[in-house]
Amino acid sequence: MKSGYKCSAKRIAAIGVMLCMLVLTCLTVTSVLNTKAEESIGQGHVNYDVTGLRIRKGPTTNSSIITTVSGGFKFDIYEETTDDDGDTWYGIGFYLNGSYERGYIYGGYITVDKRNDYKPDADFEEYLDSQGFPDSYKDGLRQLHAQYPNWVFVADHNGKDWSDVLDNQNIIGRSLTYGSAVSSWKSVADGCYDWESGRYTQLDSGGWVQASSALVEYALDPRNFLNADNIFMFENLSFDSSLQDESGLESMVDGTFMENSSHDLRYDGRNYTYITGLLLAGQESGVSPYHLASRILQEQGYDGHGSSISGTQSGYLGYYNYYNIGAYASGGLTAVQNGLEYASYPDSSTLRPWNTRMKSIIGGAIYLGKSYINRGQNTLYYEKFDMTGRGHQYMTNVLAPRSESVKSAQGYSDSNKNNIAFIFRIPVYENMPENVCEIPTGDGSPNNRLSDLYVDGYSLTPTFSLYKTEYSLIVDYDASSVYVGGSTLDSSADVSGLGYHDLSVGSNDITITVTAANGDNQDYTITVVRQDKEPDPTPEPDPEPTPDPEPDVAYPGFSTTLSVDEDEKYISGLTVSGYAQDVLDKIDNYNGAYSKILNKNGNEKDGLVGTGDILITYNSSGEEVSRYEIVLYGDANGDGEVDLFDFVVVKRSILGISEPSGIYWKAADCNKDGEIDLFDFVVIKRYILGLGDVNQ
Numbered sequence: 118m119k120s121g122y123k124c125s126a127k128r129i130a131a132i133g134v135m136l137c138m139l140v141l142t143c144l145t146v147t148s149v150l151n152t153k154a155e156e157s158i159g160q161g162h163v164n165y166d167v168t169g170l171r172i173r174k175g176p177t178t179n180s181s182i183i184t185t186v187s188g189g190f191k192f193d194i195y196e197e198t199t200d201d202d203g204d205t206w207y208g209i210g211f212y213l214n215g216s217y218e219r220g221y222i223y224g225g226y227i228t229v230d231k232r233n234d235y236k237p238d239a240d241f242e243e244y245l246d247s248q249g250f251p252d253s254y255k256d257g258l259r260q261l262h263a264q265y266p267n268w269v270f271v272a273d274h275n276g277k278d279w280s281d282v283l284d285n286q287n288i289i290g291r292s293l294t295y296g297s298a299v300s301s302w303k304s305v306a307d308g309c310y311d312w313e314s315g316r317y318t319q320l321d322s323g324g325w326v327q328a329s330s331a332l333v334e335y336a337l338d339p340r341n342f343l344n345a346d347n348i349f350m351f352e353n354l355s356f357d358s359s360l361q362d363e364s365g366l367e368s369m370v371d372g373t374f375m376e377n378s379s380h381d382l383r384y385d386g387r388n389y390t391y392i393t394g395l396l397l398a399g400q401e402s403g404v405s406p407y408h409l410a411s412r413i414l415q416e417q418g419y420d421g422h423g424s425s426i427s428g429t430q431s432g433y434l435g436y437y438n439y440y441n442i443g444a445y446a447s448g449g450l451t452a453v454q455n456g457l458e459y460a461s462y463p464d465s466s467t468l469r470p471w472n473t474r475m476k477s478i479i480g481g482a483i484y485l486g487k488s489y490i491n492r493g494q495n496t497l498y499y500e501k502f503d504m505t506g507r508g509h510q511y512m513t514n515v516l517a518p519r520s521e522s523v524k525s526a527q528g529y530s531d532s533n534k535n536n537i538a539f540i541f542r543i544p545v546y547e548n549m550p551e552n553v554c555e556i557p558t559g560d561g562s563p564n565n566r567l568s569d570l571y572v573d574g575y576s577l578t579p580t581f582s583l584y585k586t587e588y589s590l591i592v593d594y595d596a597s598s599v600y601v602g603g604s605t606l607d608s609s610a611d612v613s614g615l616g617y618h619d620l621s622v623g624s625n626d627i628t629i630t631v632t633a634a635n636g637d638n639q640d641y642t643i644t645v646v647r648q649d650k651e652p653d654p655t656p657e658p659d660p661e662p663t664p665d666p667e668p669d670v671a672y673p674g675f676s677t678t679l680s681v682d683e684d685e686k687y688i689s690g691l692t693v694s695g696y697a698q699d700v701l702d703k704i705d706n707y708n709g710a711y712s713k714i715l716n717k718n719g720n721e722k723d724g725l726v727g728t729g730d731i732l733i734t735y736n737s738s739g740e741e742v743s744r745y746e747i748v749l750y751g752d753a754n755g756d757g758e759v760d761l762f763d764f765v766v767v768k769r770s771i772l773g774i775s776e777p778s779g780i781y782w783k784a785a786d787c788n789k790d791g792e793i794d795l796f797d798f799v800v801i802k803r804y805i806l807g808l809g810d811v812n813q
Contacts, residue, residue: 157193157210159232163222165189165556166520170227172220176206183220184213189558192222194229225527228344231256235263248272251545253553257343264345267538272545275504279546283334286502289320292333292515296324300635301557302332312566312583312606321445321513322452328515334554336515337502339544341553342522345534350497350522351541354408354490356399360529360537361406366392369410369528374421384475394478402482404490407528408497409440409482411521415514416441424453426474433457436470437477442484445513485511496542497521504544561634564607570629570641573600577643589644591799591808596620599645601627609634620647624795646799679703687746687780688732690813693759697723700732700747709737714747717755725757728784746780751801751811753777753785759811764801767793787811 163170165188173180176198196208205224210217241262245255250272258270286292289309294302296317304310304327309318317326328336335341342350370376375391382389389397391410399406417423417439424430425438436457438444444456460471467487468480489495493505497518500511529537566583577588583606592599598619605612614629629641679700680690691700697714704712712734716722722730730747751759753766767785769775770793777785777793785793787800789812803809 157195157233158197159194159229161192161194161207161209161227161229163188163190164226164228164523166516167226170222172209172211172222174220176200176208176221178223180221183218186211189556191230194232195219197224228346229260230344232260232263235259238262245270249274249545250543251549253340253549253551254343254543254545257340261343261345261348265534265539267536268348269538269540271540271542273542274545277504277546279549282502282504282546283330283337286333286337286515287330289327291510291513292328292336293320293325293513294328294332294515296326299558299560300563301559301637302329303327303563304329305563305637306330310563312564315562315564315607325513329557331554331557333515334550335556336519338550338554339498341556342519343543346523346526347519348522348541349525350518351543352405352496352522352525353540353542354405354495354497354500356403356405358400360539361396361399363392363396365528366395366406366410369407369414369524373414373419374417375410375413378421380474382475382478384473384479389475394475398479398482401479402486404482404486405525407525408490408521409478409485410528411524412485413439413478414524415512415517415521416444425456426477428474430454430457433461435472436460437474438471438481439474439477440481440485442481497525498544502544559635559637561636562607562609563633563635563637564605565610565631565633565637565639566606567603567612567629567631567641568606570603570643571601572643572645573602575599586639586641587644588642589646591646591648591803592620594622594648594650596647599627601629601643603629603641605631607633614641618645620645622647622649646795648799649796681745686744687748687783689748689750691726691747691749692813693749693751693811694757695726697726700726704732704734706734710734710742727755727757728752729755729780748780748784750784750789750813751787751804753781755781755784759801759804761805764798764805767798767801771795771798 163186168187169185170187170190171185172183174183177200190211193210194207195210198206198208200206206221207224207227207229208219209222210219212218238259241259245258248271250258250270254272261268261270287304287306289304289306296303296319303317305312306327309327310316311318320326339351342348370391378391380391382391382394384394384397395406395409398404398409402409417426423441425441425444428435428437430436430453432454438456438460441452441456443459444452446452447455450458460469460477462469467484468476471477471480489500489509489511494500494503494509494511499505501515501518503510567581568583570581570588571577572590575590575592577590579585579588581588598617600617601615603612603615611632612629613632614627618625618627623646625645625647627643627645629643631639631641633639678690679688681688700714701712706712712732713721714723714726715731715733717729717731726747726749728747728749732745732747733741734743736742749757749759751763753763756762763785766777766781767787770777770785776782782793785797787797790796800809800811804811
C-alpha cells in the first residue's frame with residue numbers, strides 16, 4: 118500500500134504540472150509529448166525473445182494490467198524502483214493506440230538502452246581512448262560505467278576482419294535459429310529454403326534452421342550487447358571462488374527444475390543438490406558454476422524437459438548428458454541419440470561413461486574447461502564465435518550468448534555487481550560497419566520469386582527459371598512496345614512491372630519487382646533490344662576504272678567484292694568461314710608477282726581465314742611489295758568463324774571486363790559505328806541464331 122500511495126501522489130503531481138503548463142502556454146499535444154520525452158531518465162526495450170510482457174498501473178504484480186507487449190517494444194524510462202521482494206521495476210512512458218501513456222514494467226525482461234542522466238567522466242573517456250574502443254562502442258560503455266563504476270572493459274582487438282568472420286558464421290549449419298522464429302531471422306540462401314514448397318531446411322532436430330545473415334550480423338555485433346545483462350556474454354568464464362557462491366546459484370536456478378529437485382545427485386559417497394553439485398563441478402573443472410547452470414538451462418529447458426537427462430531414452434537407459442556435448446544429428450541418429458552415445462563411451466579424464474547425473478555434470482564441466490574455456494574460448498561470446506583459429510564452436514544457436522548472458526547476470530547479487538571489479542573482454546573487429554547491426558524484425562512469407570515470366574509473342578533467353586533473374590530478347594524496329602506477363606510463386610507476394618512497356622531504339626531494361634509478405638524484394642530484369650530501322654539501300658557508284666599497271670610494277674589487283682583501306686592497311690569484305698584459296702582467287706597479280714596468306718605468327722596457311730591473318734604480295738624476285746591485315750567482322754577472336762566465342766568477347770567488352778585491341782577491336786565493332794556496344798552484341802547473337810548476317 119505504501120508504494121502504491123507514492124505512485125499515486127507522483128501521478129497526481131505530474132498531472133497537475135501538465136495542466137498548469139497547458140493553461141499557461143497553450144501547448145499542443147505534440148509539444149506535451151516531446152516534453153515528456155525530455156524529462157525521461159533513459160530509454161529501453163523489451164528483450165527480443167519475450168512475448169506477452171505486462172505493463173501495469175503500479176510496480177507490483179497485483180496492479181491492474183494496462184496492456185501486454187513483446188520483444189523489441191521501446192519505451193522511455195522515468196523511474197527505477199523496487200517492490201517488496203526487491204525486484205526492479207521501471208516507470209515508463211509509451212505509445213498506445215496513438216496516445217502517450219504511463220505505466221510500470223518488470224525489469225527482469227527488459228534492457229536499458231540509454232540513461233539520460235549520464236555525467237561525463239574525463240578519466241573514463243581517456244581510458245576508452247587508450248583501449249582503442251571505436252566511437253560506436255562508447256555510448257553503451259558510458260551507460261554501464263555510470264551504473265557500475267568498478268567494472269573494467271577491455272577492448273579485445275582480435276585482428277579479425279568483420280566480413281571474414283561474418284562469412285565464416287554464415288556457413289550452412291554453423292549458425293542456427295528456431296524454426297518458429299520470424300521469417301527475417303531465417304535464411305533463404307541456397308540449401309536453406311525451398312522456394313517451391315515454401316519450407317525451410319531443418320538442420321538439427323527440434324526444428325532448428327539456418328539463421329539469416331542479418332540475424333548473424335546482429336548476434337555477432339558486440340555493440341548490441343553493451344547493457345547491464347548482456348554484457349555478461351563477455352565475462353571471463355573461469356571459476357572464481359571470490360565471485361561465485363551458493364547464493365548466486367540460488368538466484369540462477371530459482372523457478373527452474375534445479376530448485377528443490379528430487380533427482381538422485383549422489384557422487385563419491387555424498388548427496389548433493391544442484392547448487393552444491395554445480396559448485397563442486399566448477400572447482401573440479403575451473404569453469405564458472407554460473408556458466409554451467411546457465412548452459413544446462415539453455416540445453417535442457419527451465420523445466421528440465423530435455424531428453425538428454427531423462428535417463429529413459431530408448432537404447433541409452435541410465436545415461437545422461439547435461440550439456441549436450443556431441444549432440445548433433447548425423448549418421449541416421451538424432452542429436453539426443455548421438456549425445457547419449459557420446460556419454461556412454463568410457464573416458465576416465467571426463468568421468469565417462471556418464472551413467473549418473475553428477476558424473477555428467479562434473480565430467481561435462483571438465484570437458485568444457487579442457488576443450489573451450491581453458492583454451493581461449495573463455496567467454497560466452499567466444500564459445501559461439503570462435504577466434505582461436507580452430508574453427509571450434511560449442512553452440513550453434515546464434516542467440517545463445519544473448520540468452521545465457523541474462524541468466525549469468527542474474528546469478529550475481531546487486532551487491533556483487535556494485536562492488537566487484539568485473540572484467541569484460543569485448544571484441545573489436547577490423548573494418549566493422551559504421552552503424553550498429555540492428556536485429557531484423559520482418560515477418561511473413563519470404564517468398565519473392567516468380568513462377569512464370571514471359572514476353573507476349575517472343576522467347577526469352579535463357580528460358581525462364583525461378584532461380585534466374587536476368588533475361589534478354591531482340592525485337593524488330595516495328596515493335597514499339599511489348600507486353601510482359603508473369604505470376605508469383607506465393608499468393609501473398611506483390612509484383613510490379615508487369616504489363617505493356619514502350620520501347621526505344623536500342624537497349625531497354627524492364628524490371629519486374631516481387632515483394633514478399635515480409636518486405637524482401639527480388640528484381641527480375643529483361644533487356645529488350647529494339648533494332649534500328651534499316652536504311653534504304655543506296656546504289657554504289659560505278660568503280661573508277663583501274664589503269665593498266667606499268668610493266669615493271671608488281672602489286673595486286675583486288676576483286677570489287679573486297680574492301681581495301683590503304684591508310685590503315687587492312688582488307689575486309691571476306692566471306693565468313695572462307696578459306697585462304699577463296700581469298701587468293703579474288704586477287705590478280707602482275708609481272709610474276711604472287712600473294713600468300715600468313716597467320717599472325719608468320720606461317721603460311723591454307724585453312725579458314727580470320728581476323729588478324731595477313732595478306733602479303735611479293736614481286737617476281739620474292740621481295741615483299743604490300744602487306745594488309747585481314748578483318749572479318751564479327752570474328753573477334755580470329756578463328757575465322759562467328760560463334761559463341763566472339764559473342765563472349767563482345768559481352769565482356771560491354772561489361773568492362775576485358776577489351777579486344779587492334780584489328781580484333783575493329784572486328785568486334787560489327788556495325789562499324791566506332792563503338793563496341795549492344796548493337797554489335799545483337800548482330801552476333803542474330804547471326805548465331807540464324808536470324809541475320811554480319812555485313813562484311
